């Protein structure tokens with residue numbers, strides 16, 4: 001059985017102080033309840049280190065929201081994967097739709113970032129998902145296929161063992177509109193099948209696929225109980241500890257049944 005994985009993407013939110021308090025609240029509640037679920041938080045770059053300090057000895061992992069594929073050098077404003085590892089990150093989110101939409105990331109540039117992460121052994125949360133126009137035109141699977149083929153071109157199953165895929169329909173991100181459990185399950189099943197057909201069947205069976213898009217404590221159980229949904233990538237609701245912890249509890253309850 002795949003262990004569920006709930007990750008919080010804090011995006012460009014929090015301050016030094018609020019990032020530490022949020023991490024402290026999440027870490028102490030997770031340590032106390034010891035849920036059978038993996039948990040990570042992904043703060044903005046300047047707060048990775050202060051949050052890491054709070055997470056020392058905690059089961060909550062730290063992740064970056066992006067990284068550049070080059071090792072070092074004249075790349076003003078960029079953050080390398082080695083820098084993320086250096087401050088204690090175990091995960092990096094790559095290919096988020098906001099990176100694709102506002103910062104011109106392409107399947108090819110995401111592929112380079114995944115390659116660099118794989119080389120360094122950092123866990124990747126690889127985000128894919130269709131915009132509303134594509135869903136309405138019946139192109140969801142075509143879009144997912146293009147993003148999977150482009151982002152994962154050239155990798156072997158062994159290289160992708162630590163990868164997690166986040167299916168995030170763009171129309172559900174930050175909108176309050178969640179994909180129905182059926183829509184999520186169908187996209188997740190498609191992704192798993194694509195991995196089995198084009199990369200490796202055992203990788204597909206073990207692969208964790210998170211759902212992302214307006215997940216809240218109220219809808220978490222229904223979505224997370226779908227057979228191919230193995231966790232959640234949470235934006236807005238990860239900024240409030242009670243909401244994020246509510247989603248973790250919903251995942252933990254399902255792990256017990």
Ligand code: PEP
Nearest residue numbers: 173174212213214235236
């Ligand atoms: C996200 O940005 O990854 C996300 C899922 O955001 P939200 O939960 O706010 O829709």
